[in-house]
Amino acid sequence: MSDTTTILHDTANRLFADTVSASELARAAEGAWLPAQWQQLEELGLTTALVPEDAGGAGLEPADALGLVRLAGYHGLPLPLAETLLAGWLLAHAGLPVLEGPLTIAPARTDNELRLERTGNGWRLRGELDRVPWARHAAAIAALADHDGQPLVCLLTPDGYTLDQAVNLAGEPRDTVQVNCALQNAHVAPAPEGFGPQQLQAAGAALRALAMAGAIDRVLTMSVNYANERKQFGRPIGKFQAVQQNLAVLASQAAAAGAASDIAAEAFGAAPDLLAIAVAKVRTGEAAGSAAGIAHQVHGAIGFTEEHSLHFFTKRLWSWRDEFGREAEWNRLVGQQAADAGADGLWPLIASV
Amino acid sequence: MLSIPFPKPPTSDAAEALRHEVRAFLRETLADRPPAERALSWTGYDADFSRALARKGWIAMTWPKEYGEHERSALERYVVLEELLAAGAPVSAHWIADRQSGPLLLRYGTEEQRREILPRIAAGECYFCIGMSEPDSGSDLAGARTRATPVEGGFRVNGTKLWTTNGHRAHYMILFCRTGGNTEDRHGGTSQLLVDLSSPGITIRPIRDMSGLEDFNEIVFQDVFVPESAVIGELGKGWDQVMGELAYERSGPDRWLSSFALLAELNRHLGSRPSERAQELLGRITAHLVVLRRLSRSVAGMLERGENPALQASLVKDLGTGVEQEIPEIVRQLVDIEAAPGSGDQLSAVLAHTLMYAPAFSLRGGTREILRGIIARGLGLR
Ligand SMILES: Cc1cc2nc3c(=O)[nH]c(=O)nc-3n(C[C@H](O)[C@H](O)[C@H](O)COP(=O)(O)OP(=O)(O)OC[C@H]3O[C@@H](n4cnc5c(N)ncnc54)[C@H](O)[C@@H]3O)c2cc1C
Numbered sequence: 040m041s042d043t044t045t046i047l048h049d050t051a052n053r054l055f056a057d058t059v060s061a062s063e064l065a066r067a068a069e070g071a072w073l074p075a076q077w078q079q080l081e082e083l084g085l086t087t088a089l090v091p092e093d094a095g096g097a098g099l100e101p102a103d104a105l106g107l108v109r110l111a112g113y114h115g116l117p118l119p120l121a122e123t124l125l126a127g128w129l130l131a132h133a134g135l136p137v138l139e140g141p142l143t144i145a146p147a148r149t150d151n152e153l154r155l156e157r158t159g160n161g162w163r164l165r166g167e168l169d170r171v172p173w174a175r176h177a178a179a180i181a182a183l184a185d186h187d188g189q190p191l192v193c194l195l196t197p198d199g200y201t202l203d204q205a206v207n208l209a210g211e212p213r214d215t216v217q218v219n220c221a222l223q224n225a226h227v228a229p230a231p232e233g234f235g236p237q238q239l240q241a242a243g244a245a246l247r248a249l250a251m252a253g254a255i256d257r258v259l260t261m262s263v264n265y266a267n268e269r270k271q272f273g274r275p276i277g278k279f280q281a282v283q284q285n286l287a288v289l290a291s292q293a294a295a296a297g298a299a300s301d302i303a304a305e306a307f308g309a310a311p312d313l314l315a316i317a318v319a320k321v322r323t324g325e326a327a328g329s330a331a332g333i334a335h336q337v338h339g340a341i342g343f344t345e346e347h348s349l350h351f352f353t354k355r356l357w358s359w360r361d362e363f364g365r366e367a368e369w370n371r372l373v374g375q376q377a378a379d380a381g382a383d384g385l386w387p388l389i390a391s392v
Numbered sequence: 393m394l395s396i397p398f399p400k401p402p403t404s405d406a407a408e409a410l411r412h413e414v415r416a417f418l419r420e421t422l423a424d425r426p427p428a429e430r431a432l433s434w435t436g437y438d439a440d441f442s443r444a445l446a447r448k449g450w451i452a453m454t455w456p457k458e459y460g461e462h463e464r465s466a467l468e469r470y471v472v473l474e475e476l477l478a479a480g481a482p483v484s485a486h487w488i489a490d491r492q493s494g495p496l497l498l499r500y501g502t503e504e505q506r507r508e509i510l511p512r513i514a515a516g517e518c519y520f521c522i523g524m525s526e527p528d529s530g531s532d533l534a535g536a537r538t539r540a541t542p543v544e545g546g547f548r549v550n551g552t553k554l555w556t557t558n559g560h561r562a563h564y565m566i567l568f569c570r571t572g573g574n575t576e577d578r579h580g581g582t583s584q585l586l587v588d589l590s591s592p593g594i595t596i597r598p599i600r601d602m603s604g605l606e607d608f609n610e611i612v613f614q615d616v617f618v619p620e621s622a623v624i625g626e627l628g629k630g631w632d633q634v635m636g637e638l639a640y641e642r643s644g645p646d647r648w649l650s651s652f653a654l655l656a657e658l659n660r661h662l663g664s665r666p667s668e669r670a671q672e673l674l675g676r677i678t679a680h681l682v683v684l685r686r687l688s689r690s691v692a693g694m695l696e697r698g699e700n701p702a703l704q705a706s707l708v709k710d711l712g713t714g715v716e717q718e719i720p721e722i723v724r725q726l727v728d729i730e731a732a733p734g735s736g737d738q739l740s741a742v743l744a745h746t747l748m749y750a751p752a753f754s755l756r757g758g759t760r761e762i763l764r765g766i767i768a769r770g771l772g773l774r
Contacts, residue, residue, distance in 0.1 A: 113393065260394045263771050283768035290767050291711050293395045294704075298686040299679075301400060318679040325676070367672050370679065374671030377678045382660035385678070386478035386652070390411070392682045 044103040051085055051107055055114035064351045067117030068210035072176050077118055077141060085120065089128035090137050096127060105249050105304040112253025115351045117211065119143055119173035121246040126181040129239070132309055133192035133228040140178030145171050145216070146243055146363055147236035153184035153218065155191060155227070162222040164193055167215065170362070174202050174214035182218075183230060183239050190235045194226040207358035209351065231309040241311045243363035244320040245303040251323040251359050252293075252300035254352045258334040259293045261349060262286060265338055282337060289333040296326035302392065314376055315392045317369035324360035331356045396770055398704060401689035402696065404467040411471045417448060418479040428734075428741040430480020431653040434646050435607055435749075437561070438482035439516075445476075445483070446516030451490050455498060459510035466696035470645070470689060477649040484558065484607075489513045492640040493520035493566050497586070500625030500633055505586060509564070521562040522641075523553040523569075523587070523611065524634065531762050534578040534631065538569040538613060540585060546619040547571065547585070549593075552612050557756075559609035560598050565589055567618075568634050571627055582630035586622045593617070603748035604733070635702070641757050643691050643705035648684045648712025650753055651719040654746045655681075657739045658723050673722050680715045684708065703770040710763040713753040720747045 058076045067073060080086050088104035090096020097104075108121045119141045126142035145151055145168040153166035164184060174180060180195040199220030207213045263286055266277030276282050303319035306312035331353040335342050342349040360366065380388040421444065422430075429436060445451055450472045453464040476483050494513045497505055512518035529535035538551025549569065559565065565587045573581025589596070593616035598606040625633050655677060662670050687708045694701040723729075723743050731744035754760040768774050 256393050256395045263394050263773065266773060277773040280765070283773050284761065284764045286771060286773060287710070287764035287767035290394075290396055290771055291707050294398055294687060294707055295683050295711060297395060298398055298690070299683045302683070302686060315682075317675070318682045321676060321679045322683045366676070370673075370675030371668060371671040372675065373678050374666060374673070374675030377659060377674050378662060378664050378666045378671070380659075381664070382656045385656055385659050386475075387415075389678060389681050389685060390474070390478075392685075 041103070044099065044106070047083075047085075047088075047099075047103075048106055048110060050083060052110050052114075054079055054083065055110060055116050059114045059116055061348045061351075064115055064117055064348065068351065070206075070210065070212075073118060080118065080120060081139075086123045086141075087127055087137070089124045090131045094131040094137055096131065096137070101128075101307040102304040105245065105307060108246050108249040109253040109256075109300060112250035112355070113257045115254065115257070115355060119176065121250060122172050122177075125242055125246060126179070129181045129192055129230075129242075130194060132231045132234075135181075135192060135194050135226060135228050138179045138194070138196075141173060141176050142179050142181065143171060143173045143177040144239065144243065145180055145182035147183055147239040153182055153193070155184040155186045155193070157186075158221065161224055162193075162227050163220070164195070164199070164222050165219050167217055169215050170205070170213040171202075171216050172362075173212045174216050175204055175212050180216065183236055190230040191227050192230050193222060195220070195222075207354075207362070209354040209358055211355070211358070233310050237313065238311055240363055241313050241316040242307060244369065245307045245311070245316045247359045247363050248296075248303040248316070248319040248323040249300045251327045251356055252296040254356050254359070255293045255296045255323070255326055255330045258330050258349065258352050258356070259286075259289050261352070262289060262334045262337045265342075269339070276337070285333050285337060289330050289337075292326040292329045292333075296323045296330070299323045299326070312392070314373060314388075317372045318392060320364060320369045321366040321373065324366045327356035327360045394771060396703060396707060396767070398687055398690040399693060401686060402467060402693045404465060407465065407467045407471045410464075410468050411475060414450070414472055414475040415479075418475060418481060422479055422481060425480065425482075427480070427653055427657050427738040428745065429482070431742040431745045432482065432484075432605075433477060433480060433650045433653065434483050434487050435557075435605065436480070436482030437484040437558070437607075439485045439519075441482050442486040442519075443516040445486070446514060451486050451516055452494055452510065452514035455494065455510060455514065459498065459506055459514065462514070466692050467689075470692040474645040474649065474685070474688075477645050478652055480653045485519050485561070486513065486516050487646070488522060488558065488562075489518060489520040491644060491646075492522070492637050493564070495640050496566060496584075496633065496637050497624065499636070500584075501586075502621065504621060505624070509586075518564070519558060519562040521556045521559045521565045521589075521609075523556060523565040523567040525553065525555045527552055527554050531759055533568070533634065534582070536568055536570065536582065538567065540567075540569050540571045540583065540618060542571070543617070546617060546622070549585070549587070549613040549616040549618055552610060554610050555599075556609045556611050557607050559589070559611050560596050560606075562589060565611070566624065566637075568630055571630070573628075579631040581628055582634075583627050584624040584630045584633050585618050586624055587616070587618055588622075591616050591618065601749075601752070603745060605749075636700075638758065639700060639702040639705055642709045642763075643688075643695065643701060645685070645688055647709040647757070648681065648688065648715060650713075651716040651746050651750070652681075654719050654723060654742045657742045658719075658726065661727060661739050670726050673726060677715065677719060677722055684712050684715060687711070703766060706758070706763040706766040709757065710754075710760055710767070713760065716753045717750045720750055
């Protein structure tokens with residue numbers, strides 16, 4: 040990591056820590072948009088970190104830019120930073136304009152089908168997109184649509200769709216978007232070579248893996264701190280061996296999630312390494328469930344209240360592990376690659392990631 | 393943020409080039425080794441193989457030229473280790489000497505000890521065992537009672553060591569014992585001695601383990617004379633030294649690849665078109681191994697930089713042995729087969745061995761509970 044990246048990460052970390060208070064998290068969970076905080080992200084250049092410099096962005100290396108997503112996960116940043124990074128990256132790499140403001144991408148779920156037709160000297164796009172993150176606040180959605188077997192990137196602006204609001208467990212917007220609009224040629228372009236729905240899904244999975252690693256770091260920190268503060272039987276509960284052993288397991292899961300998210304960050308790109316990202320998503324997803332469970336156990340009843348902050352993070356973990364492909368889906372990809380490698384090829388496959 | 397740091401593992405072109413060489417060597421040398429023997433993992437014993445490996449320069453790889461003549465990087469060594477384990481190579485004879493006894497001598501040994509022993513380890517000729525555990529002192533190593541009493545020119549040793557892997561076929565033991573103080577002063581007054589196992593007064597009794605192997609032993613010391621020159625490091629500093637040794641003992645891929653032969657056999661059995669359920673379970677374990685490998689390489693990088701990864705090593709060992717123990721359970725969920733020791737069906741035979749050996753994974757080298765205690769200390773809870 041270069042010095043500038045370290046500085047950027049430090050700055051972002053401070054900004055997130057200063058601006059994402061428990062009351063902000065609570066307001067966002069109720070559906071509030073935090074315009075001032077969003078503006079600060081933009082002013083620091085965080086939102087265009089993955090957009091190349093010649094397209095007006097900060098042009099960071101993906102692994103460095105994605106470090107921001109892990110930090111955002113640690114703080115529970117209730118804003119579409121990850122989605123904006125990915126949408127900006129995809130639009131720029133397809134040569135489409137990267138609009139200002141929050142952006143998002145349509146997950147390439149099998150049920151999210153867009154039909155693109157040629158009309159005169161433009162296009163018509165129809166279809167329904169389910170569970171689009173933050174769609175209601177987005178200045179544009181980047182979506183992939185199939186045309187004659189070729190994936191095309193489409194830039195959709197709010198005048199081209201209507202939406203039904205829905206949320207995930209943490210209250211983050213996951214809207215259903217009905218698309219029926221004309222698109223000008225300038226808003227449709229071929230996806231980067233080799234980049235199709237599976238690659239888009241993998242890119243989203245990589246972002247969620249990073250965010251989960253960050254949120255797991257957070258629940259570990261909260262749990263250890265709480266175990267040092269809370270006293271029962273005359274001493275901090277962290278002095279009890281049973282609690283210590285649980286926290287050790289939580290720390291191990293956090294370490295595994297951290298390593299997995301590093302794998303995801305390195306595998307991100309126009310030709311993402313699907314195996315590596317699949318590994319990262321399933322391992323962080325499994326760690327997420329384990330970490331959330333232990334964190335709640337350590338916190339006792341207070342952690343089960345709405346007033347306590349723990350749930351902002353555990354709910355995100357429970358949702359993020361399902362978004363952009365749950366463990367079962369990505370495990371099947373890994374398992375089939377293992378089967379393809381055969382008994383003697385299994386080790387070389389593992390050692391290749 | 394309280395997470396335990398695992399820095400990005402360094403990459404090394406030299407190590408990757410070496411990997412191909414190691415694979416080619418293993419393919420040829422182990423061509424006839426059946427899965428049921430590969431399943432022994434690093435308990436498989438074959439002195440000829442150890443010598444052949446030494447001729448390739450793949451023992452004592454990182455030691456300075458004057459003792460081992462290789463001076464390769466910790467990363468190159470790591471690649472050799474993981475390739476050996478993944479292939480189920482019989483590395484047991486030299487494993488402990490290469491992993492911890494040699495490095496301990498390199499760090500604390502006298503010049504004489506190093507000159508005499510290290511080149512023989514590097515040649516694959518000299519094997520070691522670990523004399524830590526005793527009948528009444530397992531996890532509580534500081535409770536060791538074996539005592540070395542000063543006498544003219546050295547010590548007289550009395551006591552019993554237990555579970556000593558390869559004690560019956562090793563040349564030396566690194567003995568952890570009391571040399572002074574009393575058992576009240578638990579850490580002070582302990583030392584490490586380099587004991588020639590052919591010394592008079594040593595009785596070695598192999599113990600059969602529940603999987604049928606005779607790898608570990610009870611070793612009784614009755615008035616065994618050990619010369620002064622056998623003291624490793626400083627008299628009375630045994631505790632600090634042994635803690636350093638445990639970091640070597642816990643840090644490697646031997647703590648997450650012990651069941652790999654079984655996973656490979658499972659993969660062979662499932663074939664190229666596994667069911668969705670098989671894909672999911674196989675995929676999950678594969679993902680775990682990929683991530684463990686990354687954590688483990690991070691530890692290798694820390695060793696390479698001269699850092700002390702004792703905490704990280706404990707964490708990887710705890711996670712790794714858990715996965716090692718899960719693999720037989722996954723096989724049972726996917727394949728309608730009964731484990732049968734010695735079966736001609738290799739999957740059944742490998743499953744049988746791995747199932748029966750698996751309890752040891754989270755005992756040997758420090759139990760799961762002890763490791764988690766170390767992690768809890770790393771979190772500042774103890
Ligand atoms: C295959 C194998 C090979 C071995 N090879 C060697 C060798 O070469 N050299 C050598 O010196 N030793 C060797 N050992 C011994 C090994 O190091 C010990 O088994 C281990 O340290 C545990 O000691 P113990 O078996 O006496 O169990 P105990 O220490 O009696 O523990 C029994 C149970 O109690 C738990 N326990 C103990 N203390 C605590 C505590 N404070 N808090 C919570 N739980 C606790 C343990 O975790 C364990 O679950 C080997 C063991 C095996 C199985």
